[in-house]
Amino acid sequence: MQKKIVVYDSGIGGASILKEIMMLLPNYDYLYFADTKNSPYGTKTKAEILQVVLNNILSINKNGEIGLLVLACNTATSVCCKKLRSMFSFPIVGVEPAIKKAVDEGFNKIAILATPQTLESNDLIKKYIKNFKRKREISKVALSELASLIDENTDDFNRVLPYLSKKFKGLKPSCVVVGCTHYNFVKKQIQTVLPDAKIISCEKEVALQVQRVSKECKFCLTNGSLKVILSKRNHKLSRFLKTYLSFA
Numbered sequence: 001m002q003k004k005i006v007v008y009d010s011g012i013g014g015a016s017i018l019k020e021i022m023m024l025l026p027n028y029d030y031l032y033f034a035d036t037k038n039s040p041y042g043t044k045t046k047a048e049i050l051q052v053v054l055n056n057i058l059s060i061n062k063n064g065e066i067g068l069l070v071l072a073c074n075t076a077t078s079v080c081c082k083k084l085r086s087m088f089s090f091p092i093v094g095v096e097p098a099i100k101k102a103v104d105e106g107f108n109k110i111a112i113l114a115t116p117q118t119l120e121s122n123d124l125i126k127k128y129i130k131n132f133k134r135k136r137e138i139s140k141v142a143l144s145e146l147a148s149l150i151d152e153n154t155d156d157f158n159r160v161l162p163y164l165s166k167k168f169k170g171l172k173p174s175c176v177v178v179g180c181t182h183y184n185f186v187k188k189q190i191q192t193v194l195p196d197a198k199i200i201s202c203e204k205e206v207a208l209q210v211q212r213v214s215k216e217c218k219f220c221l222t223n224g225s226l227k228v229i230l231s232k233r234n235h236k237l238s239r240f241l242k243t244y245l246s247f248a
């Protein structure tokens with residue numbers, strides 16, 4: 001059985017990460033899994049998220065197909081990464097908000113955009129808010145509906161602009177940290193609403209981490225293949241993913 005790099009998310013968000021990985025590592029077999037049946041994750045409880053993610057991983061791996069798992073979802077990483085690492089022997093790469101980069105670059109007014117569950121459970125966010133609360137203004141902006149809006153508007157992401165304008169009213173951050181992989185698709189729209197803010201995301205860093213970890217795996221190089229699975233059929237999303245990841 002040829003092992004695959006499996007990239008996992010609730011919807012299209014993780015495809016922004018997969019694209020970077022495939023550019024860096026074209027000679028692997030990939031599986032992109034979007035849990036459209038259970039999305040969005042960000043407003044679910046930890047127990048609910050853990051259960052659906054675990055069931056999905058067990059079913060994807062029933063024939064031992066996973067060589068490396070990329071949890072390309074901040075919410076799933078925040079809630080499940082430790083648990084999954086304790087249960088499975090394949091390596092797991094998660095995604096974390098690039099808050100270190102924002103702090104290292106010296107920004108004073110940092111807004112972390114993420115789902116409610118990520119903002120509640122992510123250890124890195126907690127650590128930075130605690131350690132830097134006297135020196136920097138770090139605010140958490142929960143965007144409960146944005147991931148679903150992005151999945152629903154793949155034909156025109158500008159439709160999220162009114163939502164963003166409402167949510168960012170009165171906010172003037174010098175830096176925005178993208179803490180949900182779905183939001184990578186609307187960075188342009190975030191910039192339109194917050195023209196003076198620097199937007200920081202983590203796709204490239206995750207791809208580099210996958211490259212480092214893949215060197216330790218016993219993968220056979222291939223001509224590169226990509227399979228996409230949605231847990232609930234959604235033609236619009238399949239079409240979008242096919243075009244975005246450009247496979248026939």
Ligand code: DGL
Nearest residue numbers: 013040041042074075181
């Ligand atoms: N891409 C997921 C994340 O990074 C989406 C969240 C959701 O399904 O609510 O958090």
